[in-house]
Structures are given as C-alpha cells and as structure tokens.
Amino acid sequence: MHDGVTVLSAAEWRARRDAHIARVSPWTREHRARRIRGQKHPVIDFLFTYYSFRPARLERWHPGPDVVLTDADEYLEWAGYTEVGGGVGLDPKAFTDARRRTAEFVLALLTATASRPPRLGCFGLHEWAMVYRTTPEEVRHTGWSLRLGHDGTDQVVESSRIGCSHFDAFRFFTPPARPLNALQPTRESQIALEQPGCLHANMDLFKHSYKLAPFTPSDLVADCFELAADVRELDMRASPYDLAELGYQPVRIETPEGRAEYVKAQAEFAERAAPLRRALVRLCERLLRLPDMSIPPLAQTGNTLST
Structure with missing residues (x-):
C-alpha cells in the first residue's frame, strides 16, 4: 500500500522535463563541446568520467515512484516503464534483485553516515x-x-x-x-x-x-x-x-x-x-x-x- 499517486498531465510533465534539461544542460553541453575538441578539464570531467552517468542520461527526466504520466507513450520505449491505469509509470518488475541490493547498501551506508x-x-x-x-x-x-x-x-x-x-x-x-x-x-x-x-x-x-x-x-x-x-x-x-x-x-x-x-x-x-x-x-x-x-x-x- 502507498499514501498516494500523483497524476501529471502531458503539459505538466513536459514542463518539468524541459526545466530539468535546462538545469543540467550547461554542464552537459560544455562537456560535449570539450570532448569534441579533445580538451580535458581537470575539475569538471570528474563528474562524467569518475562518475559513470553519461550526459544523455543526466538530461533524461524521470518522475520517480508513485507518479503517472498521461499521454507519455514515449516513455514505454525506455527500460523501467509500463502502462498503468491512466497512463505510464514505473514498472515494479524493473526493480530487480540487483537494484534491491543496491538500495539496501545505499540505505545502510547513508543511514550510518547520517x-x-x-x-x-x-x-x-x-x-x-x-x-x-x-x-x-x-x-x-x-x-x-x-x-x-x-x-x-x-x-x-x-x-x-x-x-x-x-x-x-x-x-x-x-x-x-x-x-x-x-x-x-x-x-x-x-x-x-x-x-x-x-x-x-x-x-x-x-x-x-x-x-x-x-x-x-x-x-x-x-x-x-x-x-x-x-x-x-x-x-x-x-x-x-x-x-x-x-x-x-x-x-x-x-x-x-x-x-x-x-x-x-x-x-x-x-x-x-x-x-x-x-x-x-x-x-x-x-x-x-x-x-x-x-x-x-x-x-x-x-x-x-x-x-
């Protein structure tokens, strides 16, 4: 059981998606431009090389759990999404055993750290x-x-x-x-x-x-x-x-x-x-x-x- 599900209209979720892209694109755009020039940056490159989240994935907007997106069939092309009542949402079946182990480790680590x-x-x-x-x-x-x-x-x-x-x-x-x-x-x-x-x-x-x-x-x-x-x-x-x-x-x-x-x-x-x-x-x-x-x-x- 869960407390509630938020349903976002196409206009709502697209506005949030566009705002997210605008927020992170100054970093991703400059990183791509440097890579084309073959130019390394000793400070910023770390965010895309030591950390393995590619710029394209950072730019991709995800609503998180307990959210339904209406008129969002394009999300069905991405791993982790499925059709649900009223639209598209995260697929619980995509929360694999490997992801569960990751969540268990992160929970233990961050709880201890805090x-x-x-x-x-x-x-x-x-x-x-x-x-x-x-x-x-x-x-x-x-x-x-x-x-x-x-x-x-x-x-x-x-x-x-x-x-x-x-x-x-x-x-x-x-x-x-x-x-x-x-x-x-x-x-x-x-x-x-x-x-x-x-x-x-x-x-x-x-x-x-x-x-x-x-x-x-x-x-x-x-x-x-x-x-x-x-x-x-x-x-x-x-x-x-x-x-x-x-x-x-x-x-x-x-x-x-x-x-x-x-x-x-x-x-x-x-x-x-x-x-x-x-x-x-x-x-x-x-x-x-x-x-x-x-x-x-x-x-x-x-x-x-x-x-």
Whole structure:
C-alpha cells in the first residue's frame, strides 16, 4: 500500500522535463563541446568520467515512484516503464534483485553516515597524497603544474596529519602515502567509517542517486549533481595543482588561513548534503517496499489518489 499517486498531465510533465534539461544542460553541453575538441578539464570531467552517468542520461527526466504520466507513450520505449491505469509509470518488475541490493547498501551506508557528526579538518590532503613522491609524468592531471612543486608538495604531506576516511579516495593514494594515513579504509569498512563531513562522501550522493535510476526522481539527481559539482570545485581548489588559469583560485591549505577557509566550506557542504542524504534514505525505504508501488487502475489526470 502507498499514501498516494500523483497524476501529471502531458503539459505538466513536459514542463518539468524541459526545466530539468535546462538545469543540467550547461554542464552537459560544455562537456560535449570539450570532448569534441579533445580538451580535458581537470575539475569538471570528474563528474562524467569518475562518475559513470553519461550526459544523455543526466538530461533524461524521470518522475520517480508513485507518479503517472498521461499521454507519455514515449516513455514505454525506455527500460523501467509500463502502462498503468491512466497512463505510464514505473514498472515494479524493473526493480530487480540487483537494484534491491543496491538500495539496501545505499540505505545502510547513508543511514550510518547520517548518524555521525561531521569530522572536519582533513584539509583535502587526499589530493596531495595522490601525487606524493611522484614524477611529473605520474601525476593524475598531467599538463597542470603543482603550486609548490614536487618537493614542496611532499613536504606538506609529510608535515601533516592525514586522516582520510573515504575508501574511494584512499585507494588512489600513492603507495608511499598510504602508510601515512591515520586510517586504512577498505570497501568492507566503508559503512563503519564514512562520515558526513567528507567531501567525497557528499559528492557520492550523486552516484547513489543515479545508481537507482530510473527510480530516482530527476529533481533529486540534479540536486545531488549540483552539490557534487560545487564540492568538486573546492576539492580541486584545495589540491596541490595550480588551476588559476582556469579561474580557480587556490585554497592554500598549507597555511593556517587556507585551512580555516577549507573547514568553513567543508562544514557548509556537510549542512547542504544532509537533506539530500535524508531524501535518498527515504527513497531507498520506499523502493524496498516494492512491489506495492503498483498504480491503481482508476487513476485520473489531475488527481492525487490515496489507497
């Protein structure tokens, strides 16, 4: 059973679809243009390469569960949709065992993360540890110089306490940097270690949202994407790379002033991520109640139906 089903007329859902496309297209359009030119971007590319949601999929609007679209036969061409009373909606049968396992993992991870206070003060040193004791040819973003040079970068790493709790950041540390981390995160310890102050944990809300597509409402995916884009900017401004040419002024975490600036921004992102994390938790809880999301046969356009 469910609380209600929202039925959207063709004019309503098309307006929402068009608004979604307009919202995300500045990122997708520029990414496609750079790709045609063969031009890499050390900040923005991450959103489309490390994260595997292609621009075309980001642009595609999905209403989410408990919504019926009228005059929407075009959605029947997409996986996950079926005819229901009054129009087209998500097909509970498309919520496969694999998707259920994903929802169970995301629910467990995000619930555990939200239960902890944010830990601030890592100062983005994960990016520094990823280039620790490398040669110019070995850095991840070739073509971009290090602000302090290789020796200066290594000195910052060696004189700092590194406390990265995020496995998917830690796994990119250089071998000599790994023993310097106060934690040794693993995939198995991810649920036990992840915490809401972590920049990468907050960027990953985007990944968790699209992993459940098309069952995630696209408004939520776009919210998580925008957060990831903004967090990524701080992540790279605080990195050892000199990206001033691209308009990214550095957050100089090697100084007390820069560290204070970083902590303030980190806290703001933790606060901004909290409602998105809660929304994803609610979504997972809803999806794990399937197949009770079947649409009543008497759905009528413009009504909200309760059962």
